[in-house]
Amino acid sequence: xxxxxxxxxxxxxxxxxxDRMGYCYTRDSAVLMxxxxxxxxxxxxxxxxxxxxxxxxxxxxxxxxxxxxxxxFLESAMMAAHHRILQYAMEKAMRDAPRTTLVIAxxxxxxxxxxxxxxxxxxxxxxxxxxxxxxxxxFAERSRHNxxxxxxxxxxxxxxxxxxxxxxxSPVKPIFSRVEPLALQQGDTLMLCSDGLWSSLPEQxxxxxxxxxxxxxxxxxxxxRALLQAGDNSDNVTCLALSWQTPGxxxxxxxxxxxxxxxxxxxxxxxxxxxxxxxxxxPNNLSP
Numbered sequence: 375x376x377x378x379x380x381x382x383x384x385x386x387x388x389x390x391x392x393d394r395m396g397y398c399y400t401r402d403s404a405v406l407m408x409x410x411x412x413x414x415x416x417x418x419x420x421x422x423x424x425x426x427x428x429x430x431x432x433x434x435x436x437x438x439x440x441x442x443x444x445x446x447f448l449e450s451a452m453m454a455a456h457h458r459i460l461q462y463a464m465e466k467a468m469r470d471a472p473r474t475t476l477v478i479a480x481x482x483x484x485x486x487x488x489x490x491x492x493x494x495x496x497x498x499x500x501x502x503x504x505x506x507x508x509x510x511x512x513f514a515e516r517s518r519h520n521x522x523x524x525x526x527x528x529x530x531x532x533x534x535x536x537x538x539x540x541x542x543x544s545p546v547k548p549i550f551s552r553v554e555p556l557a558l559q560q561g562d563t564l565m566l567c568s569d570g571l572w573s574s575l576p577e578q579x580x581x582x583x584x585x586x587x588x589x590x591x592x593x594x595x596x597x598x599r600a601l602l603q604a605g606d607n608s609d610n611v612t613c614l615a616l617s618w619q620t621p622g623x624x625x626x627x628x629x630x631x632x633x634x635x636x637x638x639x640x641x642x643x644x645x646x647x648x649x650x651x652x653x654x655x656x657p658n659n660l661s662p
Contacts, residue, residue: 375402375481376619380589382597386570386608388413392474393568393612394422398430400439403482405429408566408614409455410494412473412541421472421543424462425455429478444480445552448489451478452542452550459543473543476550477508477566481618485555486564491548492541495572497565498556502585504577506556510569511540511549562618563589567596570609574600589615 385391392411397404409425411418429451433441441447455476463471475492488496493510509515540549563584572580575596583592593613600611 375399375404377404377481377616378589378619379406379614379616380593381612381614382593383610383612384597384601386601386604386610387606388610390419391610391612392418392422393570393610394419394426395566395612395614396426396430397614397616398433398437400437402439403433403437403441403480404616405433405437405481406479406564406566406614406616408477408494408568408612409542410475410492410568410570410610410612412475412492412538412543415470415473415543416468417472418474420462421459421474424458424472425474425476425542428455428458429476441480441482444482444487444555448478448480448487448552449550452476452489452491452548456542456548463543471543471545473541475538475568476542479564479566481558481564481616485557486618487553487555489550489552491550492538493569495565495567495569497563497567497580497584499563499565499581499584500559500561502581504581505562506553507577508551510538511551512538558618560618560620563592563615564618565613565615567614568610568612570604570611571596571600571613573609574603574611584615589617 379397381395383391383393383395392413395408397406407426407429409422411422432451432454436447460471475494477488477490477494477496479486479488479496486498490496490508491511493512496508497504498506542548565584580596583596587595593615597611597613601608
């Protein structure tokens with residue numbers, strides 16, 4: 375298993391960056407996760423952190439070195455993150471629990487499988503084409519889907535267009551979508567991102583950047599472009615991308631890891647089974 379990965383988070387015009395991301399891997403399996411804490415609720419950054427931390431901890435426990443049931447892991451990880459946030463709110467006697475989106479992708483046996491809750495997205499780009507993208511759990515996306523299917527539904531009013539109808543930390547059980555494993559090909563690029571990125575850039579521009587550049591170049595370029603396009607009122611922008619190189623067994627010196635984060639590394643860490651955490655600054659090249 376050989377891949378290159380790069381992650382970056384930058385604060386926009388918000389007082390707090392509530393986005394969190396991370397990834398873990400063994401020699402046979404890898405998980406990527408990204409969460410975006412919801413504004414309008416308390417401590418969104420804590421909800422996002424707890425979600426990412428919970429998924430990482432569960433992966434560390436279950437990937438020995440493979441996950442025996444990828445679909446089961448994804449469902450368990452999503453619900454575990456949800457319950458961890460609710461537990462935190464109960465321990466703090468909070469009237470309103472923190473809330474967050476969450477998108478998770480698992481790579482194993484040359485396949486990728488993913489799940490999401492909310493509007494943080496997963497993209498899969500192959501040969502300059504968008505092969506797959508998650509559908510946001512928002513009223514606006516539901517309306518677009520209904521129109522595409524030829525069904526009639528009331529158009530969401532402007533204030534509600536991007537309101538989510540599900541997230542982690544809500545009082546009701548979250549809705550999350552999962553797809554069947556998809557076989558990867560050499561050169562495929564996977565990307566997880568917060569809405570601060572995709573809401574500011576045309577989809578074709580995202581696909582073009584991921585197709586024509588390495589992830590170490592494409593990710594910073596996409597983040598910078600999104601911030602510039604959105605201007606002073608930009609949302610926080612967070613992106614984690616992986617380039618798949620070969621499905622063979624992981625060999626010493628074959629795992630090229632590059633990470634960068636513009637906020638506290640405790641919240642945006644790259645996590646391996648031995649909990650090595652990367653620091654800020656220049657990309658790192660690591661071997662297991």
